[in-house]
Amino acid sequence: MNNAINNPDKSSAQEAQTQLWTLLFNQGLVDNNTLPATELSSPWYIIGAQIIGGWVAALFLLAFVLASIASVTDMEQSILVIGIIMTLGCLIYYRVGENRQEFVLQMVFALSISGQLMMLWGIHDTLKHLDDGIIALLYAMLFAVHWWLIPHKANQFIAAIAMVPSLLTILAMHQLSLLILPLLIVCLMLVWSRLYQWPQSYQRLRMLGYALGLNVLFAHFVLSDMGRWMDLPQVIMAFDARFSHYLAVVMVLLSALWLIHKVFNQLSMQPLESTNTTPLRRVKSIAILSAILISLLSIPMAGISTAVLMLLLGYFYNEFKLTALAIGALVSFIGLYYYSLHMSLFDKSLWLMASGVMLLLIRWALASKVDKTSNKQEQRHDIQ
Incomplete structure (x- = not known):
């Protein structure tokens, strides 16, 4: 109660959030009728350090994995299998993982991107003797699955921006x-x-x-x-x-x-x-x-x-x-x-000057019409 009295703005904001959440629940847009707890945000420099640390950790782990399979005879198959394992692991973590710290999310994001690249490489090397349209279709399906199932915003954007050209390539291949x-x-x-x-x-x-x-x-x-x-x-x-x-x-x-x-x-x-x-x-x-x-x-x-x-x-x-x-x-x-x-x-330069003069004339014409219209409206209002 004391906190609510000392912080009336915060109390009113919480009440507004509760009312909005109740309205969304009544309309069936959310499943839970309880307002989720608001997480405290970390300072920007802490988030930046966590992002850098997550990517560095993911790169070290990826380098270890690539060094381990460097001596394998069938490298294409190994890269494809490891890419599938990494992608599925990241997908499972995105769906059921509870740790939402920026360090962990960025490391999983880096590993997910690396797994997708390894899968693309493995699919191309394994199926390069087949039609290129089949490879493009598999690429599009891979990115579509990531775009739909992964809730991470950056991962969804990368998957979407790669999915669209894959589908367009299929159209180009079919004339x-x-x-x-x-x-x-x-x-x-x-x-x-x-x-x-x-x-x-x-x-x-x-x-x-x-x-x-x-x-x-x-x-x-x-x-x-x-x-x-x-x-x-x-x-x-x-x-x-x-x-x-x-x-x-x-x-x-x-x-x-x-x-x-x-x-x-x-x-x-x-x-x-x-x-x-x-x-x-x-x-x-x-x-x-x-x-x-x-x-x-x-x-x-x-x-x-x-x-x-x-x-x-x-x-x-x-x-x-x-x-x-x-x-x-x-x-x-x-x-x-x-x-x-x-x-x-x-x-x-002459064309630019002429274009500028035309734009200024158009603006002057519009402004004069606005002034005339406003004057007529004021005169009507005075008569009424």
Whole structure:
């Protein structure tokens, strides 16, 4: 009681947490009706030391294991078996282990990554005489199991970011490369739109969403002029198809229009006092026209519209990291296109100046419309 009196903010926060947990239990989103105890967080330097110590311990253990099997005749089979044992051991610990110290988690994480790499090596060396599609399918199944069963966030992200290219490689091997880029965009929208509908799989879907976003951006980088100059593998260059690029632009435009519609539907539900700006219909029309213009610009500048779509997703679902990634990608794609132009620096500077003047004129036009609309609303309010 004394602690509650001395710390009223802490007491009210605990009551709010208890009420929220009870509400989640009544809706069937959690299984236990008792609020779990809050664990005290360690200082950042203690966590950093534990992370370094866990990785060092895992590397020493891995070096000992590799040195032990160096003298084995059938090294490929031994690496595959040891990789399976390490992966299963880490998976069992993630599911039933109770020690959640950062040192132990990081050591298990390092051993799990090492076990997956050993399994990939062993699968490739054992089945290299078979079809490459079978190997890619086994890779995808391995990463899918880790992404679904392991609750560790970093491990889920690595498994997801490796699972997506494995599945896309299968499409490229079966002469379906035209579907790769549009399929990535469709999957990106499906994952982020279902993020809050399956709360039990929230973390998995979130990591898959970021993995899909990175793969989409990499695919657009391959489509850019900078990607064509690089000596990339033939499977990756399968993205280089104009029809696939145009279809992806259409899919991005439709997805952006759907997001804009949802955003303005939410804004229309708010009171008029909180939206004391241009009428929503006019702003929505401007947003739609901007989306169409950006889609047209993305035909010569690959990736612009996709970066804007990810920016809208980050804003709509309140994902700061996705928003930052989209902004960085947008600046990078514009910079790559600017660098690849076969023009002199003087001509490029003239184009930049003209673009800046056009943006300033658009901003001035929008600001004047906003002022006129607000003045009309004030006059109507005074008359009433």
